[in-house]
Amino acid sequence: MARTKLYTIIYVVLFVLATAQVAVEQVDLLGYWAAIAVIAVLSMVKALFVAGYYQHLVWEPRSLSYLMLIGFVGFIALTVAASYSIL
């Protein structure tokens, strides 16, 4: 089944990206804040793969993706604004 093959490829990619996150810290080539940025991007990419394919959002009505996006924007707004407020 085509989907099974796709799910397997994504599983391997997720596995590799998780390992890469630890490697970024261990190798420590990028400097602290650049490394954090890379690690954060890797987390986002992994999350998008799981949500998009394992939770089937790429095949669902776009409104469900927007729904989750609204929650995510709420989290970012709270975190960024609150943290900025005490800088």
Add this chain to the structure above:
Amino acid sequence: MSDDDLQTDGGTASALPGESHGDDAHLPPKSSVKRWLVTTNHKDVGILYTVTAMFFVLFGGVLALLIRAQMLSPRAPGTGPLSAMAYNQAVSLHGLIMVFWFLSPLAFGFANYIVPLQIGAEDLAFPRLNALSYWLYLTSGLLVFTSFFQGASFAGGWTMYAPLNIPAFMPSIGATTTVLALLMFTVSVTVGGVNFITTIHRMRAPGLTMRSLPLFTWSILLTVWMMLFAFAALLAALMILLSDRLLGTTYFAATTAGGSVLWTHLFWFFGHPEVYIVFFPALGAMAEIFQTFSGRRIVGRKWFIVSMVLVALQSFIVWMHHMFLTAINLQVKTLFMATTIGISLPFDLMVFALIYTLIKGRIRWDTPMLFAFGSLVLFIVGGITGVFLGAVVLDYEFRGTYWVVAHFHYVMVSGVTALIGGLYYWFPKMTGKMYDEFLGKITFAVYFTGFNLLYFPMFLAWGTPRRVFAYRPEYLVWHQVASVGGLILGISFLMVIYNLTKSLLSGEEAAGNPWPYSTTAEWAVSSPPPMENFPGTPSYTSGVLEFLGDDESSESSSGTAAADGGTATDGGMVVHEGDHEEEVHIDHASYWPLVIAVFSFIAAVGLSGLQLGSYPEGLGGTFYMATSLIGSLGVIGAVSGMGYESFTAHEGGAGEAWPFEGVENTKLGIWVFLASDVVLFGAFIGAAIFIRVDYGWMQWQPVPHTAIPGLVNTYLLLTSSFSVILALVAAQKGSRNGVLAGLVTTFFLGIGFLVNKAIEWIELFHEGVWLSTNVRASTYFLTTGLHMGHVVAGLLITAYLIWRAWGGAYTDGNDEPLEYFGLYWHFVDIVWLFLFPLFYII
């Protein structure tokens, strides 16, 4: 469909076939107590909400009168009817009870009863969850009542500011119980929010587009969307506070920004939307009443709706105007002053639309209209006086004074005023009886006089410090006038209750539509409506409301209950066309929601005795421990019982479902719940980041010494996500063994995750790193602990799925439960993908 068509969708019910449903779909009669314990029908639940809310307004009102008695003259501590501590409790619990246990629940009494009728649905999407919301609301309120008998209830104000809210300053068990009660209420609200969002989006009648949705339903829809995200932030705040109180974490112990300002951010991210959560249903009721009693569609209806949507969105970007006196920087204060001014603009538009509707219409001053009009007047005063508080410089002067108290009550109690108008407006529909109109008008006069005598003097005595019973002698007369006003306002509530109770027992019979010019669908059926609500399948496809019979309704094949009769509107008169037998059996009764709520109450009482992670020695400690154990096991058992219970509800989806066409109710419900869980975890992660910023974020500072255990757990969860998706693939192929293999693998990978985590925690404990060691350890243990709780819940569901799959379920084309569980489990996986780097790497 043009807006003008909306004026033709009402009608007068006459000899409706639904009235012959004497057995109420196998429910006990309304005179039986059992009926009210087991019912899941939205109309019954609506009545339960309404009656219970009226009980809590008396509870909160008595506390208010105690406050006013204490304020009759400036007092030294220890003088007057209340001790200082009793006064603090009265002030705090008055606020909490009125905001949480009275205002919103009264609105949701109407929402439960009216919204399904307005949208053409037979019930809410998840009737048992609706009953669960109610019972959790009631038992959480009883928990508040209990808190007074556990030393002392919460005494730190309704905003529960840190660090006053931690045990060092508020050690009583009753204070913990109050927080637990609020948490239980928050769960109730979240469950209700998921239910209403699913219902309003997915269960509208054919032809009832979003644009033509009645304004009250619009107001409830926006309210529940705000609730979904705002209450998730409150839930996070309460869970963290409870952790500080019960387990000894140190989030709010610090007096730096990391403690007290963190609480204000979490609380007001919820708290400002809460103002609109409370007010929007009142605004919706006001709009409906204005339309009916002015005989005119609201002016600028489309822009009225756009304004409500804008306010709902903007409500999440103004919260820091409550924090102008904290240590936040001037730039962010200025930004939030601007956003606060911005949110007043759509409100201006709505107020002008309401005023212009009255100017264009011919007003009939019946009791609902008097209250709705009074509400508008009070809201205008409240709104204008609030503008002062949105300006940074003026707020420095007014914050913490009676100006805030007066403004706040003019806004919030104006909402109450509109809802009282709604109570009179929908009373005939809900009971089939007409209230006493003369007494209603007298009541309004008493209410409006009492209200203004109570709250307006507070503007004049604005220099009085808030929440303090000592004040300057020159304010004496104003406080005495306010106390007299409070008594008069209290009497007016008793008059409302007397009028409605007497009318219920001996009032005149109310027609299906007692109000000329009403335009919404609830008035097109009998008063009260029959169990299935409509005499046929409601449809707006022709441009007006019609009730279609079986043969006319193509929707009956899609899982909705078949129509039990047919009627059609013709110039406002509903005409009965014939009777048909119901084809699909719909359930309306279940004990489980009540049982879950009772055990939740017991568990919460037990948990309240926990201190720093353990129960105290002696009989009291044993009682609390046993109670929490019994309650927790009872909740797990009752949830399992409800899951196993056979219960058929209306599926909906046959009509309008924008923007979720093709997404089944349960699936949408899960996605909506997950969206709120994003904010819950987001608030926990945001709190951890905020604290780290506060302490100076400069270098790698993972809590565990090595990332390897965390990486192993990442592998385990990713693999479990993969095995869940393989189980779904196997189900689609009809392979029972494949399903079992996938689920069993998932189960053991989840167990592996927990075991690995337990080893990691035990190692940290041996090294002396405990939840209370420092705030960094607190954030690590609590956030990953919350995630572990989600894993444990997922494993319990997995065990249930394995048991069902063993019996052959899911391979017969009914693989939705596997898919829906997968949505949850993958979400748990995604959360870990963020927690892992946050606590193990960076």
